[in-house]
């Protein structure tokens with residue numbers, strides 16, 4: 621049996637810090653759940669009384685390795701200790717990681733260690749980069765828990781479930797906060813127009829920008845499209861059949877959905893600004909409409925980009941034109957968001 625300090629659940633982190641600073645924490649022993657309280661394992665040097673808190677004697681629970689690399693054969697781990705990949709993406713039951721050349725010959729060991737580390741992982745894939753105009757990942761399967769090799773999986777984003785397949789259609793969880801903001805902007809636009817709105821995402825991918833809007837009362841209709849047929853197949857699974865979904869070039873859906881959209885999303889980061897003029901016919905006339913887009917531009921070209929956008933929409937009444945950097949893309953480039961509120965004259 622081992623002595624555990626019983627602390628209120630919400631204060632666990634504070635007490636761990638307190639005990640760790642004094643070197644009173646037992647090494648490699650797990651914290652235990654005691655209902656409203658938690659039991660923190662104490663070592664031999666911890667005093668009998670710690671700030672008057674109760675202690676309980678419990679069977680020690682040995683905590684497992686913290687990282688999958690701890691599960692590699694010891695000699696192998698030590699030989700390449702600075703080289704093993706430390707980060708990876710977990711998307712649903714897939715783990716995707718880049719493998720440095722020096723340890724590529726140990727892919728089997730890497731795959732086995734990752735599967736052993738987390739029961740939730742079904743498939744481990746080496747990420748060989750993004751390819752083609754559809755920005756899909758070149759994935760090489762290195763281990764499967766159950767023999768299945770499909771890269772289709774389901775992820776949860778802001779309470780919505782999405783089918784994705786990173787080997788067939790673009791998806792990144794990284795702009796999740798932007799998607800929440802887009803949702804807020806949609807809610808506010810609908811309030812300003814005092815009616816449900818039409819949202820159009822012509823570069824929808826598998827639909828992460830749209831799933832939040834699906835089946836909401838303030839949404840009249842979703843128009844979603846992508847040029848990649850595999851993305852469209854997943855998009856259909858991710859949106860309800862109230863949406864209008866097509867597989868086409870964004871610049872060609874404008875005629876079909878002329879003057880329909882109240883909120884237009886433009887996410888083709890290397891070409892968003894160049895495509896913008898061909899997309900304007902999608903926007904409704906006679907009242908305020910909104911464009912939210914994302915682009916990758918050189919860090920010193922923010923003002924130039926703003927001027928370029930202004931020129932594209934210059935014949936109309938601009939209510940707001942905001943260009944905000946949101947994250948670095950490379951040493952020279954960054955991802956920006958442009959938000960335009962505009963009232964078309966014709």
Ligand SMILES: C[S@@+](CC[C@H](N)C(=O)[O-])C[C@H]1O[C@@H](n2cnc3c(N)ncnc32)[C@H](O)[C@@H]1O
Nearest residue numbers: 754790822823824825846847848868869870887
């Ligand atoms: C950066 S991804 C954005 C996908 C999605 N909006 C998201 O946030 O995850 C760009 C998408 O545009 C699609 N695409 C590329 N060129 C296109 C075009 N000319 N017309 C329509 N879609 C296109 C790609 O297949 C890809 O799914």
